[in-house]
Every structure is written in structure tokens, then in C-alpha cells.
Amino acid sequence: MECLQDPLSWVLAALLLALIMVLHKQRRPGYVLPPPPPGPKPLPIIGNVGIMGQLTPPGLAALARKHGGLMHLRLAWFRTYVVSTPEYAREVLQAQDSVFSDRPATVAISYLSYGRNDMAFADHGPFWRHTRKLCVMKLFSRRRSRTWLAVRQECAELVRAVAAASGRAEGVNLGKLMFRFTNNVVLRAAYSYSTAPGPDDDQGHDEIDIIGVLRECSDLFGAFSVGDVVPWFSWMDRQGINRRLRAARGALDGFLEKIIDEHVERGRKPDDPDADMVDGLLEFLDETSSSKAAGHGQQNTLHLTRKNIKAICMDIMVGGTDTVALAVEWAMAGLLHNPDVLMRLQKELADVVGLDRNVDESDLANLPFLKCVVKETLRLHPPIPLLLHKTAEDCTVGGYSVPRGSRVMVNVWAIGRDGEVWEDADKFCPTRFMPEGGAAGLDMKGGCFELLPFGSGRRSCPGMALGQYAMELTVAQLVHGFDWALPNGMKPAELDMGDRFGLTAPRAFRLAAVPTPRLTCPV
Numbered sequence: 001m002e003c004l005q006d007p008l009s010w011v012l013a014a015l016l017l018a019l020i021m022v023l024h025k026q027r028r029p030g031y032v033l034p035p036p037p038p039g040p041k042p043l044p045i046i047g048n049v050g051i052m053g054q055l056t057p058p059g060l061a062a063l064a065r066k067h068g069g070l071m072h073l074r075l076a077w078f079r080t081y082v083v084s085t086p087e088y089a090r091e092v093l094q095a096q097d098s099v100f101s102d103r104p105a106t107v108a109i110s111y112l113s114y115g116r117n118d119m120a121f122a123d124h125g126p127f128w129r130h131t132r133k134l135c136v137m138k139l140f141s142r143r144r145s146r147t148w149l150a151v152r153q154e155c156a157e158l159v160r161a162v163a164a165a166s167g168r169a170e171g172v173n174l175g176k177l178m179f180r181f182t183n184n185v186v187l188r189a190a191y192s193y194s195t196a197p198g199p200d201d202d203q204g205h206d207e208i209d210i211i212g213v214l215r216e217c218s219d220l221f222g223a224f225s226v227g228d229v230v231p232w233f234s235w236m237d238r239q240g241i242n243r244r245l246r247a248a249r250g251a252l253d254g255f256l257e258k259i260i261d262e263h264v265e266r267g268r269k270p271d272d273p274d275a276d277m278v279d280g281l282l283e284f285l286d287e288t289s290s291s292k293a294a295g296h297g298q299q300n301t302l303h304l305t306r307k308n309i310k311a312i313c314m315d316i317m318v319g320g321t322d323t324v325a326l327a328v329e330w331a332m333a334g335l336l337h338n339p340d341v342l343m344r345l346q347k348e349l350a351d352v353v354g355l356d357r358n359v360d361e362s363d364l365a366n367l368p369f370l371k372c373v374v375k376e377t378l379r380l381h382p383p384i385p386l387l388l389h390k391t392a393e394d395c396t397v398g399g400y401s402v403p404r405g406s407r408v409m410v411n412v413w414a415i416g417r418d419g420e421v422w423e424d425a426d427k428f429c430p431t432r433f434m435p436e437g438g439a440a441g442l443d444m445k446g447g448c449f450e451l452l453p454f455g456s457g458r459r460s461c462p463g464m465a466l467g468q469y470a471m472e473l474t475v476a477q478l479v480h481g482f483d484w485a486l487p488n489g490m491k492p493a494e495l496d497m498g499d500r501f502g503l504t505a506p507r508a509f510r511l512a513a514v515p516t517p518r519l520t521c522p523v
């Protein structure tokens with residue numbers, strides 16, 4: 001955000017904007033902007049840029065309490081609409097899903113997604129439909145046992161790494177371990193890339209620190225620069241975002257090139273039972289087609305460039321690594337912060353599984369309280385707190401006009417903590433989802449607009465089943481296999497529960513905790 005405080009940038013931006021607005025109005029005589037929903041009063045030309053610092057989920061929630069569940073902000077050149085109630089979320093993500101299914105992109109998102117040659121940031125259309133279907137078939141469908149097997153294999157590695165760290169007074173850095181775990185799942189499942197995890201080192205993948213690069217990408221995905229409010233000023237880079245973007249994508253690119261080369265050399269046919277997602281994508285590789293044609297041209301056939309394939313691989317690595325890792329870290333933090341909930345979960349596990357073996361997949365269906373812990377974690381800490389959408393045409397929502405090309409943010413974080421919707425909204429209370437609780441009927445599939453951690457409608461998360469499975473198995477194995485305490489005698493109430501908001505919402509401080517083995521069998 002530093003460059004937004006740079007006065008020179010703003011003077012230049014304001015002058016250029018004023019000129020463009022005058023020319024724009026002259027070219028379209030009589031054009032009247034449709035009436036927007038309420039929002040903070042904009043200043044001439046720069047609009048609401050002065051409140052950029054409040055564009056975090058809690059900041060937007062506070063603004064929405066003042067201005068309403070559908071709020072309008074004008075960030076210099078861009079119209080932005082913020083949805084903060086289940087009713088408006090239903091309207092945008094269900095009733096008018098087709099209008100709201102494009103994606104906006106910041107400078108950072110465009111760069112990291114290879115100029116939006118990927119699937120997650122592509123606008124809604126044939127290219128997005130084909131590539132999403134392909135990823136679902138090759139990676140996310142339950143029949144792809146390779147993906148579910150990767151979760152189990154890596155979960156076993158994770159438990160071994162935790163056991164190896166037991167007895168250390170400083171505990172184990174759960175945040176770091178989780179990131180390694182989820183990254184290894186994605187590498188194994190999507191690229192058949194086996195890894196050699198260790199409890200403390202971040203390396204593990206030959207010569208490149210892929211975990212470091214992915215962490216940097218996650219941070220950069222949430223970064224704003226001057227170009228995000230005034231596109232013609234993207235070249236201004238006083239806080240060095242462009243330099244960091246080039247370095248991060250360069251490193252990731254080298255890694256992805258290597259993976260693609262290995263797959264081309266191996267030449268597995270897509271119907272080979274061992275074929276993975278990259279083999280599936282390579283079937284459609286057409287080096288002669290341009291990215292533009294690949295992305296936006298063909299209706300019925302899919303032509304992918306190498307750039308498309310790298311961009312889709314990047315989607316899966318970033319989308320699948322950070323989300324699950326930070327969700328499990330939040331779940332463990334919630335349990336350590338609330339020892340009574342941790343005890344209830346341990347009791348459920350002991351009753352259902354016994355203390356002479358670890359939990360396995362077949363137990364998950366018999367652990368209702370575990371599922372409630374996962375839901376409650378995702379209610380309070382949705383890994384993607386703001387859903388980013390864009391309108392494909394002019395439309396009306398709740399009597400307000402929303403023009404074509406508007407950025408729309410659905411504040412899932414605010415909806416999950418709305419005191420009008422939830423009793424004791426800020427309290428970690430998984431029992432609310434049990435049959436005796438007030439929210440027993442709510443699920444996360446996208447039809448309950450009070451609870452939207454995976455989004456809803458056509459742009460909702462294709463990795464939902466995989467993400468839930470990975471969360472349930474990991475939390476169950478960690479809680480069943482070990483007793484947990486905070487390091488250095490820290491009391492549960494002293495655990496810092498602050499967030500750090502970007503495109504995702506990790507903990508402000510990584511979670512460290514001390515494990516003590518609990519089972520009578522070796523892990």
C-alpha cells in the first residue's frame with residue numbers, strides 16, 4: 001500500500017483521470033451513470049481511494065454496517081460493489097450467477113496468472129468451462145483415487161514429522177509443517193512429483209525453494225499497486241511489487257517448465273491409469289495456437305499453449321496449498337485456544353476409534369463433532385475471505401444498478417461473523433452445528449448463504465471435496481494421535497488469534513505447539 005501514499009503518484013493519476021473523464025463524457029453526450037447503492041461519499045476524481053486502508057474484510061464489514069449489505073465504492077477508475085449479507089450473496093451468486101461469474105484481476109494477479117491465461121482468473125466462457133471440466137476430471141473427481149491417496153500418504157508423513165518433534169519445549173511449527181504437507185499433496189496428486197519431507201527444512205524439491213516461492217506468490221496475490229486504481233500508472237512501482245512479481249514468477253516458471261518437460265518426455269497417454277493432471281492438459285497442447293486463440297476463441301475444442309498449461313498448474317499449486325494449510329492451522333489454533341472443545345473432540349475420537357490405532361478414512365463418517373469443528377473453523381476463518389467476481393453485463397440488484405465490468409467482492413468473512421445471523425458470532429463454538437445447536441442444518445456446499453467458505457455457483461471451489469477431506473483427516477490424525485499444549489507454558493487465553501489479510505487470510509503469527517504422543521501404538 002506504500003505507493004498509494006506517494007503524493008507524486010496521486011497528482012499524476014488525478015490529472016490523467018480528469019483528462020480521461022472529460023474525453024469520455026464528450027464522446028458519449030447525455031450519458032448518465034446509473035444510480036449506485038449507498039456507500040462512503042467519494043471525492044472528485046479519486047473517489048474513495050482515501051479509504052483504501054479499510055479494504056480488509058473487517059474494514060469492509062464496518063463500512064457495510066454503516067452503508068448497507070450492498071455497498072458501492074469508487075476506487076478512482078473502478079466501480080466496486082461489496083456484498084455483506086446472505087440475502088445479497090444469494091442474489092449475486094445464485095439468482096444472477098451468470099452475470100456475476102467473470103473475474104476481476106489486479107496487476108499482481110494478471111502477472112502471476114501469465115496474463116490471465118489460467119482457469120481461476122479467466123472470465124466465464126468456453127475456455128474456462130473446458131479447462132475447469134478437465135481439472136475436475138483429472139484431479140478433483142472422487143474417482144481420481146490418486147489425489148485421495150496423496151492426501152493419505154502425506155498425512156502419514158506429517159504425523160511422523162510431528163511425532164519426531166515431540167518432547168521439544170519450543171514445540172513444532174504447525175503452520176510451516178502444514179504448508180509443506182499441502183504442497184506435497186498437490187505435487188504428488190497433480191504432477192506425480194514425489195517429495196522427501198523433513199520436519200524443519202523448507203527445501204525438499206531439488207534446487208528450488210518451492211515453498212518459499214509459493215508463500216511469496218500468496219502474499220503477492222493480495223498486493224495492491226497504483227495500477228489497480230489507475231491502470232495507466234502500472235509502471236509506477238515505488239514499493240517494488242513489480243520486481244517481486246518478476247522474481248516470484250520467474251522462479252515458479254522454472255519449476256513448472258521442468259515438470260512439463262518431464263511429462264512430455266515420459267509421454268503418458270491420458271487414458272493410462274497413471275496419467276495425472278499435467279498429462280491430461282498436455283493432450284490439448286497446441287504449440288501453433290496463440291494464447292489469445294487458446295483462451296478465447298474456440299467453442300468446442302480446447303487448444304492450450306504451454307503458457308496456458310503453466311498458468312493452470314500455478315492455479316492448482318496456489319489454490320490447493322495455501323487454503324488447506326491455513327485452514328488446518330486455524331483449526332488447531334481454535335482447539336488450543338478452547339481446551340474444552342479440544343477435549344470433546346479427543347473424546348469423540350477415543351470413543352469411535354479407540355486409542356490403539358490412528359484414525360483412517362473409514363472413520364470420518366462417524367465423527368460428527370470433527371465435521372462441526374471444521375465448519376466452525378471455516379466460518380470464522382474462511383481461507384479466501386473475499387470472493388472476487390466481475391459483472392459481464394449491466395444488471396439490477398435489490399433495486400440498485402450494477403453496471404457491466406464492475407468489480408464485486410462478496411465478504412464471506414463478514415457474513416460468517418454477522419451478529420444478525422449468528423448467535424455469539426465471534427465465539428469458536430462447533431456445537432452450534434450439532435443437532436442440539438441452532439445452525440444444525442447448514443452445510444458448506446454453496447446453498448446456505450450464511451456459510452460460504454467455498455463460494456457458491458459456477459465459480460465455486462472445484463477442490464471443495466478434496467479440501468474438506470484433507471482438513472478432516474489431518475485434524476483428526478493430529479488431535480487423536482497427540483495431546484497438545486502451547487509452548488513455554490503459554491495459557492490458551494494468551495494465544496494470539498489475529499489474522500493477516502490478503503487474497504487469503506492466514507494467522508498473523510505461525511502456530512507453534514507441543515505434541516505428546518497419545519496412542520498405545522507407534523504412529
Ligand code: HEM
Nearest residue numbers: 120319320323324384387453454455456459460461463467
Ligand atoms: C479448505 C480448502 C479450500 C477452500 C476454503 C477453498 C475456497 C475457495 C473459494 C472461496 C474459491 C472462490 C469461489 C468464488 O469465487 O465464488 C475457490 C476457487 C478455487 N479453488 Fe478452492 N478452496 C479450497 C481448496 C482448494 C484446493 C485443494 C484446490 C486445488 C487443489 C482448490 C482450487 C481452486 C480453484 C482452481 C479455484 C478457482 C475456480 C474457478 O474460478 O472456477 N481449492 N476456492
